[in-house]
Amino acid sequence: MTGPAIFLLLAGLGAIAWVSARARALRLQTVARTSGRRDAVHSLPGYHGWYVALWTLIPAAIFLAIWANVSPGLITQTVLSDPAAQSLPADAFSRSAILGEARNIASGAQAAAFNPAAQALVEPYRSAISEYGVIGAVLALVLAFAGGAYAFTRVRPDFRARTRVERLVMASLLIASLLAIVTTLGIVVSLLWESIRFFSMVNPVDFLFGTKWSPQSAALGYGNKDAFGAVPLFWGTIFIGAIIAMVVAIPLGLMSAIYLTQYARPQVRKWMKPILEVLAGVPTVVYGYFAALTIAPALRDFAVSVGIHGASSESALAAGLVMGVMIIPFVSSMADDSIAAVPQSMRDGSLAMGATTSETIRKVLIPAALPGVVGGVLLAVSRAIGETMIVVMAAGLAANLTLNPFSSVTTVTTQIVQLLTGDQEFDSAKTLAAFALGLVLFIVTLLLNIVALRVVKKYREAYE
């Protein structure tokens, strides 16, 4: 029996359970109501319907999920005990290749056998699959019936079906929210795991403090000692994301926030703020080719014309400038919120002293809003150093440790992309280095976010 058929059958059973349980509850409750006691009837008939339907569906669904993971092993066992499997080679690798091929033919994923040995096993496979399919379906249906019948017997006028159903709703909402957390944890664990493998090959001190990055030379067999010094990458990341981008984004974002909150008339603010926020929605790859194709060549030509050495067509400045523009909406909207949160009475107090609007902004509003602004900037930095597309396209790949903004530098994210694209073995130091870089990036952005949220929260409390 095929999967979709089982699901249809179960859905049908669930529907029947719902309708019949509801009808039964309705009938029993009508009778119970004649007794005149208010507590004789508890839940609406619909809740009884759901209660029985869920008891019909959930145990069967859980069983099917488990069965889908268990049955392939059982099928392989059955096939191996077939006389036709006796001729299989003893070597585990070619054995599993033949078995896989037979399974694919049997399930229709592959048209014909490449290896004649596989052809002999197709028939045993096919029968085992259908045999276990039938077993699974029968067990699921039995479970559905058993669950439904058990729940059906509990339908009485005063049974608290509503409480049970509500509890299940809450449980499913809880599971939904846990899923995101569990996924994050899973990512952290896998990063940690691969990083530990990397650090068993490369000394963490060499990695964190080494100044020479050339994973290619390690792959060619020149040893790991000098190949994985990540300082140039850290520097490139900080240079682009935390320095150049912030030099652009902090003043522009702050000034636009001040204009929008203090000077702009409501009509102007009404159309300007959404446009600014659209900037945040532009795909980063669009920024990336803007940086690579428009800004970077212009900057190189400029650098050459004024005689700066080491100007490259991929430069830290190009990536940083465009990233700064991308970050403006983040800084601006956080600064906007924190300036708007400064009470009007502060502004009035300053204006009543005879301060001008700009004096009020400089001496009262900005200092009062500073913690919120700092929080916004930290969040923006964490966004900038994790940004990938712009730097991949515009910053270059050369791991230079340089202060020259016109030269090419590389960043942590760029190198992760580099290390993981193309044909790689997943147990070489070169590939595993990507996970170690990812771990460092993750820890740094996590810390930045924690600090930023703390700062913002503390500040919010100050005026409440």
Next chain:
Amino acid sequence: MMHEPQTLAPATETKMTARDVKVFYGDKQAIKGVSIDVDMDNVTAFIGPSGCGKSTFLRTLNRMNDTVASARVEGAITLDGEDIYAPSMDVVQLRARVGMVFQKPNPFPKSIYENIAYGPRIHGLAAGKADLDVIVEKSLRRAGLWDEVKDRLHDSGTALSGGQQQRLCIGRAIAVEPEVILMDEPCSALDPIATAKIEELIHELRGRYAIVIVTHNMQQAARVSQRTAFFHLGELVEYGVTSDIFTNPRQERTKDYITGRYG
């Protein structure tokens, strides 16, 4: 609590005059032709029920209504005979001469010292650090706060109690040597003891500055002022010597209000 006799000083010098002042918020008229004189030696109180326009009128006296985009002021208001709404009048100068204390204490989130130094700094009143120290001490003394805060001038002004914060705000207004101080319900957020201190302070400041105080508390108006103006629905119903207003009002509406018929 102190109760010095509410004697009316002979009106020596008229500081501010308002003639037929009308204020509009958009199409709505909030003040309907108010004329009033404020003199140097008497405290003037504005009383009236909520929404009667007393605070709005107060804010026209130092042009704080300019910060409300929809507000429009008609009529003439003068300070020492000079029209404060004339194009030649600089708002910064005006507000240095006509200071203001607000309903809720609003010290800046800076140190006590910096709060007082704020005005002198922006108006360039102090020649140096020593000069500024003198101004800060003098202002805090006048605001009756010096003894309480002299050992912690560099603590945050927002860490003071509500009453201390309000006296800090008065000190901040005094620091720029204004001629007029406008107080918009300065005690409405304070407890009775802090209120008594502010009222005492008003008595001490009387004569040095022309003081106008808006209050919803009639006993307070009776305690601190020598002249009282009663506002109702944007009109100035009655303006006169405080003791007359409270004991012998000429208008029926004033009488109804002070006897608690409405408000």
